[in-house]
Amino acid sequence: MLNKKGRENSLHKFSGLFLNSKKGDVPSFVLTPTFRTLLALGVVLLTLLYFVNGIGGNTKFERQYYSRDIALLIDTVLSLPGNSNILYSYDKPESETKFTLKVDKEKVTMKDVGENYFPYFLKKDTNFEPVTIEPSEPNIIKIIKSGNNLLIKNVLEKRFPDELNCYKPKESINSVIIDAMHLSNPNSEFHNPGNSYAGISEADLTLKLGKAIKNSATDITIEETRFLERATEGKQANMDAPISLLDRIAKIKSSKAQLLLSLKFGDYDEKFYLKAYVSPQNYEKSYAIACQVLNSIGKKLYENDKKIDGLVIIPLNPEHTSSEDDAVIQEKDGLILEAGSVRNPPNDAEMILIAQAIVEGLK
């Protein structure tokens, strides 16, 4: 066993092999408090730099900031009287980091490599479907409040141009009463073919669309006011069975169907508009359904290369309308659907597509 002097000698000899220093220089320096203090400070400084670099690089602050800001914005929107429509951008400037936004019924969550959330508080009667919005360019959302409905969606999330902002209806539709407006029967006192152009009347078009809807509705119960079949022989061949407006209204009144779907066509040149007239009496329910139906038709026709010039939902006060047929809308929740114009009507194939889209929109 070496004594103290022996150990020092062997240590110095060992260090001398690598550092080529004079006896005792390096170990003495390494063991000084100054060196160790400098070493500790160096480690601390490096850690500090690493940590600061981490703070600059990570997005925790932005995640927290945006989740809080959006949650507070939703709280504010829900507290506002009346309706509102707000655009909100959560792009982080000059960064490639993109956030996924998730809004459920209790909190707003911002996600990228990590996630942070902040709670908000819906009203008890608010109709809201949770939403997850994936990163996009740009990241801009719409926050729309209409009555008791809240809708949050990406502004770029459009399945076709002119897509309407829809709320999910509170109930699904299992039964519909179809009111194909107008009637073609010159022998009847109720003959009222509506708008006509180039030998095609509105009564023909509404009948065709009504029949197509009836044929497409496999899991929806369909009732009808005006009969959706015409006589094929005899004096009444190719004519509608007579029915008065009052009888149509009486049928609608006594019907147990959940929804009225009244059909009409406009009278204007070239353009193709989809219009839904809804009663202001139960506007929110009718609006939600009309919106789904119009979007469904719009999407279907867009996918099949049919140009649509616009979609619109119009609150209708039946007491102040020029068409007496519009009176039907005050008897039941529902909509009057104007699916184009007699001057530019959908062809047979498009009629079937529209009918299928209506049925899909109702579900």
Added chain:
Amino acid sequence: MKYDRFSILKSKKGALSEEAVYIVVCFVVTSLIFAGIYLIPENTLKYSLETNNLENQIYNERIYNEISNTELYTKRLQKGIITNFNSDVLQNSFNENKKIGFRLEISGNEIFFNQEFFEYAKPLTPIRFKAFEQKRNVVFKGQNVLQIEQVYDDQQ
């Protein structure tokens, strides 16, 4: 040789080693610096994101709007003109998930939202639950003062 468990800390003469004191001091100072490095930015970020009762202000506004009058034809809200001063109009203000209660009082008349929670939580403020109070000038049977007391669970 007799085993001495304090041999690391003691010199041969029994005094506390200067080396051990130095190590302890270095360790403490380094720990403090490390803690500072971690906590200072955390607290700075947290402070920047502090909402300072903004949520509570918004919730008060929600309640205030509920009890204010809505003009019949224009549907315009007449804030501060109190015509719906009853507990029923507050029932839809928040969903069931929120631990929050309100007591509104105007010249001796009082109404509640979530009265059961309010009465349970009020005595436990500010330790377990938090409270937020405001007074507003309103028109309710003439000029009056509305007191809004909000009690909520800030750990939710």
